[in-house]
Amino acid sequence: MEPLQNVVWFFEDIFPSSLALPEDRVGLQVQAKDTVDRVMVALELNPRVLKKAARERIDLLYLHHPPLWEPLSRLSYLDPLFSMLAELYFQKISVLAHHTNLDLAPGGIADQWVKLLGLEGSTKPLLPVIHGRKYKIVTFVPPSHLDEVLRALFAQGAGIIGNYEECAFLLPGTGTFLPRAEARPFIGTPGQRETVEEIRVEVEVMSSCLEKVLEALHRTHPYEQPVVDVYPLVTFSSSAGLGRTVHLSSPLPWEAFEERIASLAIPRMEFFGERKAVLQKIALCPGSGRRLVTRVIEERADLFISGDLTHHDVETLCLSSVSYLHLPHGEGERRALRELVPSLREQAQKKGLKVSILFEEDVP
Helix, strand or coil, X not given: CEEHHHXXXXXXXXXCHHHCCCCCCCEEEECXXXXXXXXXXXXXXXXXXXHHHHHCCCCEEEECCCCCCCCCCCCCCCCHHHHHHHHHHHCCCEEEECCHHHHHCCCCHHHHHHHHCCCCEEEEEEEEEEEEEEEEEEEEECXXXXXXXXXXXXXXXXXXXXXXXXXXEEEEEEEEECCXXXXXXXXXXXXXXXXXXXXXXXXXXXXXXXXXXXXXXXXXCCCCCCCEEEEEEEEEEEEEEEEEEEEEEEEEEHHHHHHHHHHHCCCCCEEECCCCCEEEEEEEEEEECHHHHHHHHHCCCCEEEEECCCHHHHHHHHHCCCEEEECXXXXXXXXXXXXXXXXXXXXXXXXXXXXXXXXXXXXX
């Protein structure tokens, strides 16, 4: 059994919400209890998944498709989504949704398909991530309270950068202020200018933790009115982004590629365009790849593997000599999640996380 927040942080460490596209809805969407023993990974919330979760006494559903997207305008038993959410809460099943951050992150949905297809070569994102869902908090603390404030910030999830925790930048300096008559200063006297030694503290914070970190800061900071600056950060990563382009280390014969695809037994796949003798560069984006069509053409890929393209998207690709393999949205992402689960179990064990992780299709 683990605290819910520890399990959320575990998933956030691997697939940070800061990588999600700005319009996305990610994070802890249902908080039904404070502890977790059993986690089930699933593509989305539906009656079948809900039934399995209740029967298996799941404490946390880790979903790729967020069940809460549009704001709820009313609560009605006639709304099937609300009925499922109400049942989840009644059964004490929380929901953590990781959507585009799971698509973009290293080791996520796209990289699982590179692995599934056995593609070896130089791999990079089709569209690198450049956006912000992360913040930097800056405050000024007297040396006597530095450790207390830092402990409070770290306890709420501040200071996590990649595989490193409790990251902060500390810079000594001098602050000055003049308390007004009605002030009750921690240091100094009303009506007299004061000069004090302070430490400038900088920590990075995920958007999902920002409110709790700020509450912890104000709770532990000794000043009556601490200075707290919050700056939005722009994220750029050469390893994270939408889709992947793989420049193969050696040409892949079309027949060998077809054998690999067939071995995965994904239903409703369909091919468009020219069956080239060999493939040298393959672009892929499991799920929806519409926004990447132009980028795929610019990359001069031989083949694009994705879903949700329109007739005109496919025609545009074929006119540019890019073949297209339709990978149904749900089937492609669910297959990647299945591939991901063993890695999640291994990482949880390494971190000493006392939870079991199941996959939706492994539960009868």
